[in-house]
Amino acid sequence: MDKAKTANNNKTHAIDILSVTKIYPHRTHPVTALNDISFAIEDNEFFTLLGPSGCGKTTLLRMIGGFEGITKGQIQLYGEDISTLQPNQRPINTVFQQYALFPHLTVFENVAFGLKRLGRDRAFIQKQTEAMLELIRMADFAHRKPNQLSGGQQQRVALARALAPQPKVLLLDEPLSALDLKLRQAMREELKDIQKKTGITFIFVTHDQEEALTMSDRIAVMSNGEVQQIGTATDIYDHPINHFVATFIGEANILSASVTKINKNSIMATLAAGGGSVEVATDLAMTKGQKISLMIRPERVKIGKASRAKSALSGVVQSISYLGTDTQLHVSLNARQETELNTGQSNGEIIIARQQNHGDGGSPFHKGDAVSVTIAENALRILQD
């Protein structure tokens, strides 16, 4: 292998996924778990694989760890091909979903397990294991057995056990899913903190979008064995590339529209519902008359008292849900106002709006109110499918 060259090219990448495909063979129904995916994970990054169950995120993680074979393609660690190495030959450790602490060993022996297998000298093992127990604030529990620990404590020991051998990359397979909500939130902070302190590249698998948004430097959204979009939390939330990403992360209104005018860095489009004309920034190639899907987040839809202002859409409040900090309104959009014949008739399209509750008593609107609907400037996004 031309080590020097590849190492140079990918010097900064912790992991390179190169055209990786995974097919589970079967006589009649082979299953494609991953379909020719490629991307890179940077050094010292908190990287999250996010997707619904069955999207291939865990399969990919297990392939990086060495627990699943690769049907086609290559996985590189700092520029070196690790595709054919056994799990024990990879400087990569995993925190498994079930913790799986060794029940016959003490907390200390569990954390020291990897270091012993690596043949480190005793003084170093002692020092490193103690440092890890200190890091997870479990130094007092060193001589307990795992069955004497709570779920959260077991989780932290599993983390320390995987971190102790100082892996180049740490894999985390939904490690928080078995914890209750409060503990989960606390562990998010702790994980993020530990990643910063240790400087180890974390690859985190989850189906929980909130977890992904709050912890990650970058997120890869996956579905059906493919990577849909990679970006920071704000990239993915504010600029979802397609229908799947828009609806999987947060709530989204999808409005159909048709292109009426092409400008240099934007287009003009007419909404199918309500008929308002909107300007949308884009650098995609478009043609006049093309049907497109536009996305807007509920918090960027403004609801006001019914008005005669021309640019506003109008509608009728269908339902109101009080969410504590916010109130969510479902508004059915009226057909275009300019056409007198159709005034007041709903065309069936619903737009969701979310307003922050500033004072007591929630929203000033009630079910059945006629309202105006305003779309914030620059809040519409074109979805690619």
Added chain:
Amino acid sequence: MANTSERIRWYPGFREIALICLVILYAPLIIVMIYSFNNSPSITIWKGFSFVWYEEVFFGPESAKFKQATVNSLIIAVLAAITSTTIATASALAMIRGRRFRGQAMTFGLINLPLMVPEIVTAVATLIFFASIGFDRGILSILLAHIVFCIPFAYLPIAARLQGIANVYEQVARDLYATPGQAFRLVLLPMMLPGILSGFLLAFIISLDDFIITNFVKGAGVETLPTAIFGAIKQGIKPNIMAISTLMLAASFILVSISYFISRIGNHDR
């Protein structure tokens, strides 16, 4: 517990049936135990408490015969238990941790066949087999026969234990730089140990107790404790037999209890 006993009280007659069953099962044992301490050669008339029959067992004219039989029984039981436990552990690993293979269900059936086949059939078949290949009958033939029928008894607790251990433990070990051999030795084997020990003890007891197969495949002059007892009874029941039986019962009871507690301890740390 109170709950359970109350629920059983709902079914009229259950308690009486249970009591009758227990009496039928244990009354003869208790009588044997009591009369082993009888200060009389009679096996039915109580003449006061004494250890005379235990002295007879250890120091009487027949003591040499029983000692030799006991030594034979222990040697056979230890060797049969070690061998069958090893084979059973390997089979459990292949059946539960190995890849699926053709004929897996049939293999499971074969491993457990000695539990289902009437013992007398196995005994006759084994005797015919040894005779037809010209195998000398003696301690070795008894040992081989015992190994075979002890395998399922060792297999069942080991397989049950192994089934309860998730694959992820070995994966964690591999992830933490253990070779496949180290993952087995340092993680899987210690986790299986309670099952292996209780399988070993069960096999040991079964071998120690066996009469039918042993009686068929033993050579002339070679006795195990059960066959020696049977031989002694043919000349009339003497209370020293009761003393031996009581000693065997105590040994079995202790071993079965140990086996039970080991598997309970094992289940606790899961």
